[in-house]
Amino acid sequence: MPLRPMRPSYPAALAAVCLAGAALLSGCGVPPELQPTPGGVVPQPSVSPVPASLPPSFTLPTLSAPPSGRAPFNEAVATACLGQPSADQVIAAVRKKTSILPGTGNVTVVQQPMCAGTWQYTIVSITDREPLQIVTKGAPTALQVVTAGTDICTIEVRHFAPPGIRIAAAC
Numbered sequence: 001m002p003l004r005p006m007r008p009s010y011p012a013a014l015a016a017v018c019l020a021g022a023a024l025l026s027g028c029g030v031p032p033e034l035q036p037t038p039g040g041v042v043p044q045p046s047v048s049p050v051p052a053s054l055p056p057s058f059t060l061p062t063l064s065a066p067p068s069g070r071a072p073f074n075e076a077v078a079t080a081c082l083g084q085p086s087a088d089q090v091i092a093a094v095r096k097k098t099s100i101l102p103g104t105g106n107v108t109v110v111q112q113p114m115c116a117g118t119w120q121y122t123i124v125s126i127t128d129r130e131p132l133q134i135v136t137k138g139a140p141t142a143l144q145v146v147t148a149g150t151d152i153c154t155i156e157v158r159h160f161a162p163p164g165i166r167i168a169a170a171c
Contacts, residue, residue, distance in 0.1 A: 075162035078114035078121055085140035087112055090122045093143035094134055100148050102126065116164025119146070133169060135161065 073079060087109040095101050101124075110131050111123040119137040126132065135146040135157055146161070147154050153171035161171070 072118045073115040074164065075117040076164055078116040078164035078168040081113040081115040081120060084115070085113055085120060085136070085143055087122060087124075089140050089143060090120060090134055090136055091124065093136060093145055094148050097145045098148055100132065114164075114168050116168070117162035119161050119165045121165050121168045135165060135169065137161075 073081070090113055091101065091107055091109075095103060101107060106127060108125045109122070110125050111121075113120040113122045113136075115121075118139075119135065120143070122134045122136070124132050124134065130150050132148055132150065133152045134148040135152050136143045137146055138144045146156055152169055157166065157169065158171050161169075165171075
Protein backbone atom coordinates (compact mmCIF):
# COMPACT_ATOMS: atom_id res chain seq x y z
CA MET A 1 0.00 0.00 0.00
CA PRO A 2 1.47 3.37 -0.97
CA LEU A 3 2.07 5.96 1.75
CA ARG A 4 0.07 9.15 1.51
CA PRO A 5 1.27 12.39 2.98
CA MET A 6 -0.74 13.39 6.00
CA ARG A 7 -2.83 16.49 5.66
CA PRO A 8 -3.34 18.39 8.85
CA SER A 9 -6.91 18.71 9.99
CA TYR A 10 -8.56 22.13 10.07
CA PRO A 11 -8.52 22.45 13.89
CA ALA A 12 -4.85 21.46 14.00
CA ALA A 13 -3.97 24.05 11.30
CA LEU A 14 -5.91 26.76 13.14
CA ALA A 15 -4.16 25.91 16.38
CA ALA A 16 -0.75 26.12 14.66
CA VAL A 17 -1.55 29.57 13.23
CA CYS A 18 -2.79 30.83 16.59
CA LEU A 19 0.30 29.48 18.33
CA ALA A 20 2.59 31.15 15.79
CA GLY A 21 0.69 34.45 16.18
CA ALA A 22 0.93 34.28 19.95
CA ALA A 23 4.66 33.61 19.72
CA LEU A 24 5.14 36.65 17.49
CA LEU A 25 3.08 38.93 19.71
CA SER A 26 4.68 37.81 22.93
CA GLY A 27 7.88 39.66 22.04
CA CYS A 28 6.03 42.98 21.95
CA GLY A 29 5.79 45.18 24.96
CA VAL A 30 7.43 48.07 26.70
CA PRO A 31 11.18 48.22 26.03
CA PRO A 32 13.35 47.42 29.07
CA GLU A 33 14.66 50.99 29.33
CA LEU A 34 11.07 52.23 29.75
CA GLN A 35 10.04 49.58 32.28
CA PRO A 36 9.30 51.19 35.62
CA THR A 37 11.77 50.31 38.29
CA PRO A 38 10.61 49.96 41.87
CA GLY A 39 10.64 53.49 43.26
CA GLY A 40 11.86 54.90 39.91
CA VAL A 41 10.27 57.32 37.49
CA VAL A 42 9.42 56.39 33.91
CA PRO A 43 11.16 58.83 31.55
CA GLN A 44 8.78 61.11 29.65
CA PRO A 45 9.53 62.99 26.44
CA SER A 46 10.20 66.62 27.09
CA VAL A 47 8.61 69.43 25.16
CA SER A 48 10.59 72.62 24.90
CA PRO A 49 8.53 75.76 25.35
CA VAL A 50 7.88 77.96 22.34
CA PRO A 51 9.70 81.27 22.68
CA ALA A 52 7.34 84.11 23.52
CA SER A 53 9.05 86.44 21.08
CA LEU A 54 10.79 86.01 17.75
CA PRO A 55 14.52 86.47 17.39
CA PRO A 56 15.50 90.10 16.66
CA SER A 57 16.71 89.17 13.16
CA PHE A 58 13.29 87.79 12.16
CA THR A 59 10.71 90.15 10.69
CA LEU A 60 7.18 89.23 9.75
CA PRO A 61 6.12 90.07 6.20
CA THR A 62 3.59 92.86 5.96
CA LEU A 63 0.31 91.98 4.34
CA SER A 64 -1.36 94.69 2.37
CA ALA A 65 -5.11 95.02 2.14
CA PRO A 66 -6.75 94.07 -1.14
CA PRO A 67 -6.84 96.93 -3.66
CA SER A 68 -10.52 97.63 -3.02
CA GLY A 69 -10.03 98.03 0.73
CA ARG A 70 -12.43 95.14 1.45
CA ALA A 71 -11.45 91.77 2.80
CA PRO A 72 -10.85 89.17 0.08
CA PHE A 73 -13.29 86.32 -0.36
CA ASN A 74 -12.49 82.83 0.95
CA GLU A 75 -10.08 81.18 -1.52
CA ALA A 76 -11.31 77.60 -1.00
CA VAL A 77 -14.81 78.13 -2.40
CA ALA A 78 -16.11 80.44 -5.12
CA THR A 79 -19.09 82.42 -3.87
CA ALA A 80 -21.28 85.11 -5.43
CA CYS A 81 -19.39 88.41 -5.61
CA LEU A 82 -22.56 90.35 -4.72
CA GLY A 83 -21.77 93.14 -7.19
CA GLN A 84 -18.11 93.47 -6.22
CA PRO A 85 -17.39 93.32 -9.18
CA SER A 86 -20.60 93.41 -11.18
CA ALA A 87 -21.05 91.52 -14.44
CA ASP A 88 -20.99 94.88 -16.26
CA GLN A 89 -17.55 95.66 -14.78
CA VAL A 90 -16.24 92.27 -15.93
CA ILE A 91 -17.67 92.76 -19.45
CA ALA A 92 -16.22 96.29 -19.64
CA ALA A 93 -12.77 95.00 -18.60
CA VAL A 94 -12.87 92.24 -21.22
CA ARG A 95 -13.97 94.69 -23.94
CA LYS A 96 -11.24 97.13 -22.95
CA LYS A 97 -8.37 94.60 -22.72
CA THR A 98 -9.27 92.01 -25.41
CA SER A 99 -11.10 91.71 -28.70
CA ILE A 100 -12.96 88.54 -27.75
CA LEU A 101 -16.24 90.40 -27.09
CA PRO A 102 -17.78 92.64 -29.71
CA GLY A 103 -17.45 96.36 -28.97
CA THR A 104 -21.20 96.70 -29.13
CA GLY A 105 -24.03 94.23 -29.10
CA ASN A 106 -25.89 92.10 -26.68
CA VAL A 107 -23.87 90.10 -24.16
CA THR A 108 -25.98 87.94 -21.85
CA VAL A 109 -24.65 86.99 -18.45
CA VAL A 110 -25.05 83.24 -17.98
CA GLN A 111 -23.40 83.18 -14.54
CA GLN A 112 -22.82 86.25 -12.40
CA PRO A 113 -19.25 86.74 -11.15
CA MET A 114 -18.13 84.19 -8.57
CA CYS A 115 -15.31 85.27 -6.26
CA ALA A 116 -12.52 83.39 -4.48
CA GLY A 117 -9.76 85.44 -2.91
CA THR A 118 -9.33 88.44 -5.19
CA TRP A 119 -10.15 86.44 -8.36
CA GLN A 120 -13.45 86.26 -10.23
CA TYR A 121 -15.05 83.73 -12.61
CA THR A 122 -17.91 84.75 -14.92
CA ILE A 123 -19.73 83.13 -17.87
CA VAL A 124 -21.30 85.21 -20.64
CA SER A 125 -23.06 84.38 -23.88
CA ILE A 126 -23.11 86.09 -27.26
CA THR A 127 -25.67 85.29 -29.96
CA ASP A 128 -24.58 82.44 -32.27
CA ARG A 129 -21.46 81.67 -30.22
CA GLU A 130 -20.50 79.28 -27.46
CA PRO A 131 -20.63 80.66 -23.92
CA LEU A 132 -17.42 82.41 -22.92
CA GLN A 133 -15.75 81.88 -19.58
CA ILE A 134 -13.89 84.82 -18.09
CA VAL A 135 -11.34 84.86 -15.28
CA THR A 136 -10.37 88.21 -13.81
CA LYS A 137 -8.54 89.31 -10.69
CA GLY A 138 -8.13 92.45 -8.64
CA ALA A 139 -10.33 95.21 -7.36
CA PRO A 140 -13.71 95.78 -9.04
CA THR A 141 -12.58 99.20 -10.28
CA ALA A 142 -9.26 97.91 -11.67
CA LEU A 143 -9.97 94.40 -12.95
CA GLN A 144 -7.19 92.53 -14.73
CA VAL A 145 -8.34 90.02 -17.34
CA VAL A 146 -6.46 86.77 -16.73
CA THR A 147 -8.09 84.84 -19.58
CA ALA A 148 -11.33 84.64 -21.53
CA GLY A 149 -12.61 82.05 -23.97
CA THR A 150 -14.08 78.58 -24.21
CA ASP A 151 -11.08 76.86 -22.55
CA ILE A 152 -9.75 79.00 -19.74
CA CYS A 153 -7.66 76.39 -17.91
CA THR A 154 -4.39 78.10 -18.76
CA ILE A 155 -1.16 77.58 -16.83
CA GLU A 156 -1.80 80.78 -14.88
CA VAL A 157 -5.29 79.66 -13.84
CA ARG A 158 -4.23 76.09 -12.99
CA HIS A 159 -1.21 77.18 -10.92
CA PHE A 160 -2.08 80.58 -9.45
CA ALA A 161 -5.86 80.91 -9.21
CA PRO A 162 -7.41 80.14 -5.82
CA PRO A 163 -8.88 76.63 -5.49
CA GLY A 164 -12.43 78.03 -5.56
CA ILE A 165 -11.88 79.51 -9.03
CA ARG A 166 -10.23 76.34 -10.35
CA ILE A 167 -13.15 74.26 -9.07
CA ALA A 168 -15.78 76.62 -10.50
CA ALA A 169 -14.00 76.60 -13.88
CA ALA A 170 -13.46 72.82 -13.74
CA CYS A 171 -9.70 73.17 -14.18
